Amino acid sequence: MSADRPDRKILLSESEMPTQWYNIVPDLPAPPPSALHPGTLEPAGPADFEPLFPMALIMQEVSMDRYIDIPDEVLDVYRMWRPSPMYRALGLERALDTPARIYYKYEGVSPAGSHKPNTAVAQAYYNKVEGVKKLTTETGAGQWGTALAFACALFDLECEVWQVRSSYDQKPYRRAMIETFGGVIHPSPSDLTEAGRAVLAANPGSPGSLGIAISEAVEMAAPNPEVKYALGSVLNHVLMHQTIIGEEALLQLAKVGETPDVLVGCTGGGSNFGGLAFPFMREKMAGNMNPRVLAVEPAACPSLTRGVYSYDFGDTAGTTPLMKMHTLGHQFVPDPIHAGGLRYHGMAPLISHIYELGMMDAIAINQNECFDSGVQFARTEGIVPAPEPTHALAGTVRQALEAKEAGEERVILTALCGHGHLDMAAYDCYFAGEMIDYEFPEEKVQDAMTRIPAV
Numbered sequence: 202m203s204a205d206r207p208d209r210k211i212l213l214s215e216s217e218m219p220t221q222w223y224n225i226v227p228d229l230p231a232p233p234p235s236a237l238h239p240g241t242l243e244p245a246g247p248a249d250f251e252p253l254f255p256m257a258l259i260m261q262e263v264s265m266d267r268y269i270d271i272p273d274e275v276l277d278v279y280r281m282w283r284p285s286p287m288y289r290a291l292g293l294e295r296a297l298d299t300p301a302r303i304y305y306k307y308e309g310v311s312p313a314g315s316h317k318p319n320t321a322v323a324q325a326y327y328n329k330v331e332g333v334k335k336l337t338t339e340t341g342a343g344q345w346g347t348a349l350a351f352a353c354a355l356f357d358l359e360c361e362v363w364q365v366r367s368s369y370d371q372k373p374y375r376r377a378m379i380e381t382f383g384g385v386i387h388p389s390p391s392d393l394t395e396a397g398r399a400v401l402a403a404n405p406g407s408p409g410s411l412g413i414a415i416s417e418a419v420e421m422a423a424p425n426p427e428v429k430y431a432l433g434s435v436l437n438h439v440l441m442h443q444t445i446i447g448e449e450a451l452l453q454l455a456k457v458g459e460t461p462d463v464l465v466g467c468t469g470g471g472s473n474f475g476g477l478a479f480p481f482m483r484e485k486m487a488g489n490m491n492p493r494v495l496a497v498e499p500a501a502c503p504s505l506t507r508g509v510y511s512y513d514f515g516d517t518a519g520t521t522p523l524m525k526m527h528t529l530g531h532q533f534v535p536d537p538i539h540a541g542g543l544r545y546h547g548m549a550p551l552i553s554h555i556y557e558l559g560m561m562d563a564i565a566i567n568q569n570e571c572f573d574s575g576v577q578f579a580r581t582e583g584i585v586p587a588p589e590p591t592h593a594l595a596g597t598v599r600q601a602l603e604a605k606e607a608g609e610e611r612v613i614l615t616a617l618c619g620h621g622h623l624d625m626a627a628y629d630c631y632f633a634g635e636m637i638d639y640e641f642p643e644e645k646v647q648d649a650m651t652r653i654p655a656v
């Protein structure tokens with residue numbers, strides 16, 4: 202890096218791409234609490250997950266190996282878009298007139314336009330190897346459904362997707378993209394499942410939620426051994442697959458001789474955040490750097506900052522194993538904010554545990570402030586961010602302005618986990634001045650809390 206003109210792009214060649222995922226669990230000062238069987242409340246074993254997931258992924262879920270080799274078939278697909286670029290946000294820095302140096306790792310270059318294919322490709326591969334014919338799943342904004350449909354197309358699997366109703370209506374182009382990749386898509390709640398019919402009976406106009414859509418996809422997969430279910434976030438193996446982001450980012454920052462002072466990411470279920478942060482946390486635990494790690498969640502769905510840390514179900518119908526996590530209650534239906542991918546009642550158990558260990562911080566930000574930052578970012582960096590990472594950008598802008606106030610050269614790294622090309626209706630709403638900052642409905646959550654299972 203020349204002192205007077207820093208590079209905008211920090212790139213890795215294909216041969217520099219990391220070939221292992223990182224599992225943070227064995228490095229943590231305390232082990233995360235295990236999942237529980239919903240009936241017996243005993244620790245859930247591999248057999249409890251077998252109706253839903255292939256054995257290779259179940260073993261990854263409970264693995265104590267620090268590194269897991271990425272299969273050649275998966276690396277081969279990753280090379281379609283990986284290593285992903287890192288950028289120095291010179292334009293944004295200038296606009297903010299900040300002494301901070303801002304870097305962002307951009308995952309929008311993937312075929313789905315987000316980080317989700319990093320795990321979708323791995324999950325499709327392991328299912329294919331074990332003879333599975335079809336994967337079912339839920340999707341919010343449609344990013345995960347798109348990623349899984351893409352991955353299933355490559356490994357010749359069928360793909361059936363339940364999309365949260367409010368997003369299904371707001372984002373018709375994601376639906377078309379899922380169909381382009383060969384997926385079949387239904388709005389959720391649907392009348393195809395018992396779980397969906399129960400919700401519709403109680404509330405015919407239900408906007409849906411990720412929890413409801415998960416119940417539907419799980420219900421369709423569980424009874425049939427040739428059909429498995431794929432989850433796009435939350436679980437340990439998903440977060441582990443996403444560590445390719447952080448491993449690449451470490452190499453990229455090293456290329457320009459930087460170590461981060463703060464990492465900022467958005468959290469829905471926690472996968473892009475964990476994927477970026479875990480390799481840096483490893484370096485921090487080893488004493489090689491000391492970044493602050495900061496999660497940003499929507500004020501309308503603040504599981505880390507306002508939820509309780511408790512055993513709860515992953516889905517609305519209460520059929521999944523119980524996981525100890527920060528939760529707003531499995532029956533909480535968040536307001537229909539535009540960041541559909543962040544509307545989940547719980548947080549990844551691994552992120553929740555790490556938060557409880559005091560290894561990271563979290564804040565919640567309203568969507569208008571997020572879009573303020575997203576638009577400023579688009580006008581200075583040339584990329585229109587998805588609504589979800591506008592939360593990370595709002596956190597980044599706050600950090601950069603704080604650094605300016607303090608006259609401090611802060612190095613900020615954030616994950617720009619997806620582009621917003623199929624989310625322009627959200628921008629329309631923002632420019633029309635019609636974007637609502639939802640008050641967090643404490644009453645609704647208190648009510649939902651009464652139905653959190655007593656463990």
Ligand SMILES: *Cc1c(COP(=O)(O)O)cnc(C)c1O
Nearest residue numbers: 344469470471472473542589619
């Ligand atoms: C799915 C999604 C998210 C939320 O999921 P995490 O597991 O928290 O990463 C955030 N951003 C984008 C672009 C997504 O597609």
